[in-house]
Amino acid sequence: MSAIAADPDAPGTDRLPVLSPMLRRLAAERATGALMRDRGTLYLADGQVVHAESPATPGIDVLLTTGGTLRHEGWWDAVAQAGAHRRVGRYLVDSGHVPGGALE
Template identity: 65%
Template sequence: MTASALTTLTDLAAERATGALLADSGVVYLVDGEVVHAESPAAPGIDVLLTHGGRLPAESWQEAVDRAGPQRRVGSFLVSSGRVAGGELEICHLSALFDAAYFALSPDGGPVRFRSGAVHWLGPVRPVGVAAVEREIRRRRALLDRLWPRPEADTAPVVPCDTDVRAAAVTRRQRAVLSLADGVRTATAIAWLLGRPAFHTLVDVRRLAAAGLVRTPPVAPVRAASPAPPWAAFPSADPDIALLRRLRDALEAQL
């Protein structure tokens, strides 16, 4: 996390600010100085986490966005309409929040700026203190360093090594990652395809790299462009088109 981002976020918390902290790598939303949501092109959003595998039909999610998005009440609509239980929404929301915040507040996230009054279309679910977000980011970074202290595995395309996977202790989740590691996809691109939190996939990739089961190719091949997911249908009351374009370009560069 850059010092400017951390200092700004801490200052905003002390001021009990409401709005959006914007960086090239994502957006962190605050209400009364607490983090209520975060988004990053590197992290599958709450829509992906809820709809992947059929837990919530994509049509139900889209209906919630269409009907409650303009009022910024998508979360409460999902619960009140019986589409998602309140506890399940909280767990999924916290998972998406911490996942996106890890990337949005990354050391190479670039300069940040604050847009006062910006409100996320999901609406209130469960606020998180800035101190808790910072602790979780640091914990995750330390975990990745312990597993495999080579961060290029997080951002470079990964490819399986010529190793007999049957002889290795590979979990079912890791096998799913291996099946998509083709020398073109990065860890975060694999996370999008699997509909899983991106950080979980970073952990799997680093563990596989430490076990000698994946590597990063010396030269990344040309990557085909993929359409960006609709993760920011209602980003704020005053959309920042330049920011959305930068986030879209960042996602396409990773796929």
């Protein structure tokens, strides 16, 4: 994902978020590191956003079940089997409930 914004006058870009001046500067400087803000953290490598985290992001349970990758019952079974050890993701992959790539 590039930290450089698309042309704001291009068709269909009226819903694109505006990038902060700080993020533009970090992109121009090819910065590597974490940019922490009130609504989350952006991780950069050579000026490119490579990962993002936010407390507003839905949990893995919501992402897997809403997207149809896993049934709700499958999630709760995994929690019952592996939740105490905090290994729910590993259990889901090892048991064949979800492909490994679904958790990336």
